[in-house]
Amino acid sequence: MSFKGFVKVNYFRFVFITVLSIICGLSIIGAGYIQMYWLTDIKDGKWRDALLYILLMIVSWCFTYVFVKLAQYLNNKQEEEYYKQIRDQIAIHYFKDGKYHKVSAFQSRITNDINIVNENYFEWYIALLIYTAILISALVVLITIHWSIFLICIALDLMSYFVPKLVQKKLQRAVEDLSSESKSYLDTLEKWFSGLEELRRYCAGGKLLQVENSASNKLENANIKKSGAQQVLLTANGVCSLFSQIVLTAITGFLITQNVIIFGAIVSVQNFMSNVSIGMQQMIQCLSYMKSAKPLMKEIGSDATTINDQNDQGGEIPTSIKTRGLMLQFPNGEKLTFPDLEINQGEKILLTGDSGAGKSTLFKLILGSIKPTSGKVEFENKNGEQIKPDMSKIGYIPQDPNLFPGTIEQNITMFNDDLDSKVKPIIGEVDFKQDIVKFKNGLDEVINLNKLNISGGQRQKIVLARAKIHDSNIILIDEGTSAIDQKATMDILQKLVKSNATIVFIAHNFNEKMRSLFDREIHLVKE
Template sequence: MSLKGFINTNKIRFFFITLLSILSGTSGIMAGYIQMYWLTYIKGNDWIKVGITTGLMALCWFFSQSVIYFVQYLNNIQEEEYFKKVRDKIAEHYFNDGKFHKIADFQNRLTNDLSIVKYNFFEWYVIVPFYGSMLVASLIALITIHWSIFILSLIIDVISYFLPKVIDKKVKEATVNVSDANNEYLNVINKWFSGLAELKRYFAGGKLFEAQNNSSTKLENANVNQTVQQQLLNILNGVGTLLSTIILLGFTGLLVDQKIVVFGAILSVQNFANNVSFGMQETITGLTMMRSVKPLMKKISEDVVSIETENRNNVDIPFVIRTQNLSLSFRNGETLEFPNIRINYGDKVLLTGDSGTGKTTLFKLILGIIQPTHGKVIFEDNDGQEILPDMSKIGYIPQEPNLFPGTIEQNITMYNAKLDSNVKTVVEEVGLSKDLGHFKNGLKTQLDLDKLNISGGQRQKIVLARAKIHESNIILIDEGTSAIDQKTTLDILKNLVRSESTVFFIAHNFTEEMRRLFDKKIEL
């Protein structure tokens, strides 16, 4: 994420944003320059020239004030178009990078972080050329009045430029801390409020409010600290403005008294001095604010880098899945160690073990959702050669199946219309056809993800049907029938074991008849 990307969004529009910002700022100074002669003509009772200069001043002021609003409108369009591209690239990056991302991290990046960049960088972009042109035009006006006034202004401006750099680093740190604190707050909300019903059931609201309050306080402190640093920046700039005005006004009064400059200069120099100081203050503030988000923009840039998706010609269906010295360590010091296992194509394997022994974790390691601390998962072809697996052929039915906006049919086909003709067959195989009779629109029923209009068992059947219709050669099922009655579960299992696919099944409370359907059993 960069100014270059912002420019490339629409180069012509960006050119006009910059040009009109400069012209708007310059036009305001031009009005002040005309005012110097307007005041002198009033003193000399030259009313014709007073009328002409009055008209020119009004024209310049109108142009300056009206154009800047149009520039802000153009800049907003440029921002939104650029941010849309950035959001799309971030989503694509997260989709293709093969890593596990917390929802809160994704939300923070797409909302809060982009908002910080918007208001601390791109909003200031319009302001910097506007006030920068005012600064330059004011200095030019001062040198045309008298060179000594210009030199004095230049000295004051140099001092004003370096003064805010005292807190430049703190402003940057404060901005990054706001992003980090907001990210932490979203993570807390995600972790605690996802189990709100459970907390209510056990009257554990106190702990919820404590966690939320602690995280909220950190976010509040980060925002307050950012405001403090920004106010300190404004105070430093204000001090520079006050000193500049006092010194320049006094010096100009001496020049007027000695008749070195015209009478109207005493008012215009004050205005120019104010514009120089204010222009310097706003330009420096703008550049400081823009620099403050550079670290955050760098982080965002890492998330918009295009990732080439795996070449499907270089992947294959695994005939063997095996683990080698596989283990996963946690921050609390605990480590899960897994036995070396080998699963051949077509095997029907039952995975059992006490809670906490790592059954679900093993599945996630095989799928690459999480990476092991030691060892590796190896995929081999029919000749025993290590290969890159075609993950689209590995079906996964988690404990909590993932459903998406759309119809039941679309959730089975995953929006691939070419598979519509096969839906009825797989619906029969997973025992979902009877359930569809309870829905007025059958397969065309729209799923309500906010107020789920299907049962837990129906969700599991939909995801089972999804794996079958996509002809998954390997199916990993993590208690994927726990919400389905035993008779239907038995029918589903019989269908699965009759297929050529590899079936790796985690389950509890299996009947002996169900156990006999599997070729082998692995206990952790």
């Protein structure tokens, strides 16, 4: 995420915004310059010239107002188009990088972090241009009035520049802390509210409120610290501005009494003095805010970098999976240790074990969604050579299947229209035909994720069909038939074990008839 990327969204619009903003700054000073001669003409009784000048001032103010509003509108449009690009790039990056990303972290990145950058960087661009134009044009006008006023302004402005720098780093740290606490707050909500039903069941709402309140307090404190740092910066700017006004007013009054400058300057020079001070202070303030957002912009930019498609290619279909010294340790000190395993092509394996022995975790380690603390998972081809696996050929049916807003057919094909013709034969293999006829629109029934219009068993059959239709050579089933009745489960398993695919099936409740369908059993023991 960068200023260069913001410009590239629409070069012509960006140039137009820049020109409008500069004209606004020049118009403000132009109105002040006209005012100087307007006051002089009133003193001298030149009423016709005074009327002309006042009309020119009104026109200048009107132009300023209209141009500011137009520049803000166009800048907002430029911002939103850029943020859409960034959000799309982050989504693509997270999809392609192969890493596990927390939902709360993704949400925070594309909402809170972008909003923080917007408030502390791009929203200040127009103001920076306007105040820079005001500062430069006011200095030019002052030097035409008298060189001494110009030099004093330069000296005072240099003082105004260095004083606020003392609090810039504090503001930058406050912005970074706010982003961190925002992520932490969203992460806390995700962890606790995902188990809301369980908390209700055991009347543990007090703990939920306590945790939420603690996280909320931290976020509130981060916001307060950021606001405090902003106020310190504003105060420093205000003190410098006041000092500048006092000194320049004294010099201006002296020059008028000496008839060095015209009478109208009695008000206009004070305005120019104020314009210089305000222009400098606001320009520094804009730069301070924008600088404070740079580290966060760099982080967002890193998450929005393009990952070449070639990095996702080249995977082979594994014929065997091996684990070597596999161990996973949790932050609380608890650890899971797995025996060295070898799963060969075409095997039908029943995976059983003690509760908490890590059956589901083993699947996630194989899939790479979590990384082991030590040891590794190896994939080999038919020649026994280690390979990078083609993960699209490894089907995974979790306990709680993932479905998406779309039709039943789309959830089976995963939005690949080329597979539409294969859907009907597949649904027979997973005992789904009788379910389909119950839906008004059949395979075109849209799945409602908010008001779920399918049963748990139907969800599992959809994901089973998904794995089958994509020709998964290896299918990992984590109690993937737990919501399906026993008769249908046996029918599905009998068809699955006849396939050439490698099947690893986790089940808690199984009978001898089910056990007999598998080549062997792997039993995990919790140590």
